[in-house]
Amino acid sequence: MYRKVSDSTVRRLSLYLRILEDVEDPRGTVSSEDLADQAGTTAAQVRKDLSLFGSFGKRGLGYLVPELSGRLRQILGLDREWRVALVGAGRIGAALFEYPGFRSRGFEIVAVLDHDPAKIGERWGNVTIEDVAHMEEVFAETATQILIMAVPARAVQELVDRAVAAGVRAVLNFAPAQVKVSQDVALKDVNVVMELEALSFTLSQGREGR
Amino acid sequence: MYRKVSDSTVRRLSLYLRILEDVEDPRGTVSSEDLADQAGTTAAQVRKDLSLFGSFGKRGLGYLVPELSGRLRQILGLDREWRVALVGAGRIGAALFEYPGFRSRGFEIVAVLDHDPAKIGERWGNVTIEDVAHMEEVFAETATQILIMAVPARAVQELVDRAVAAGVRAVLNFAPAQVKVSQDVALKDVNVVMELEALSFTLSQGREGR
DNA sequence: AGGTGTGAACACTTTCACAGCA
């Protein structure tokens, strides 16, 4: 639909939405400068980002908060529910499952899978932990669209390959491994150790990081 | 020490190191192309990244694995131990505390703090959960260098301000809030919802993400 | 021959500056 939207732009769009959601006056307006201040960027950047998707500001006034947040939700695809499967019911999987921020954004965890016989059958909230061996059936039954991988590094590539073969087109990977997927699959990595290493680098070297 | 090293370069350096650590022949050599394949980048990129820090490859041969990994560890500041304090002993804090990948990289969690009287005094491994009210003393006693914030969004700014005033110069923030710090403090955010939103965007729009 | 190190070309992102609309 839209072409050439950079990763950093998408990140900022999420941020703008979060800012709009707890602005003082939810019926009022915000200027690009207001948003920029809160987001830690520049007014020009905000306008450039938004202008990629049309022009929905009022000159001399700014942006109407309800209109802009609605538009951002639509752009980000948050005007619907996403069906998410969590693979890996260990410590990280549990913390993710409990995190309330997903559901409130429309990300519904509809399945939890694990490999460990001791965990299979256990009930978490309103889902039962399934055997990862039956991944394909579970994804079909639950109409899974997004995969969260919280398994050990050595297991992740094979499981992702199976999930992709079963039709999943978006993966959020917590395993510290470089997963290879074809171009038509969206993949994001979350790697806390890498973030710490970036801090370590900045502390060790001159001060230019952020 | 080194100037103008981009964020993406630092990220890749971490990745190169991880790749080197589980290369088949730990006494052998790797070429920039080998590394690039594993890291999902190009050989030229690998050479550019490394050349920022000197030239330690052998023409016609590649890089000696032990030498390069040692050098990368040094560049990233991983040739020492970092003393980390964890603020927030909730679900996310607990998952982070248990994660073995930190210690193996030299990040030692030397203090855990929380606000909840029910948790204060509890023992996690070899640390006792302290009252966040005593943050300054705890940081001084433990010589904390890096802060991990796993607290609710509303609490994070004030706590980071206090930590910075107490001398901390690096913060890894898990709270979904935009924390403001002065230029000389390194700050990284980990925001899983934002990553999911980026996936949602890619799924909703045309296929150009990754 | 094989593979590094690097200037130059290219691509992408951010900032500037201002025309134009409410």
Add this chain to the structure above:
DNA sequence: TGCTGTGAAAGTGTTCACACCT
């Protein structure tokens, strides 16, 4: 007047291509 939307300029990061070393 106030603030958006946007071409053009500046800045940054990536890729190319090749000289050079082993």
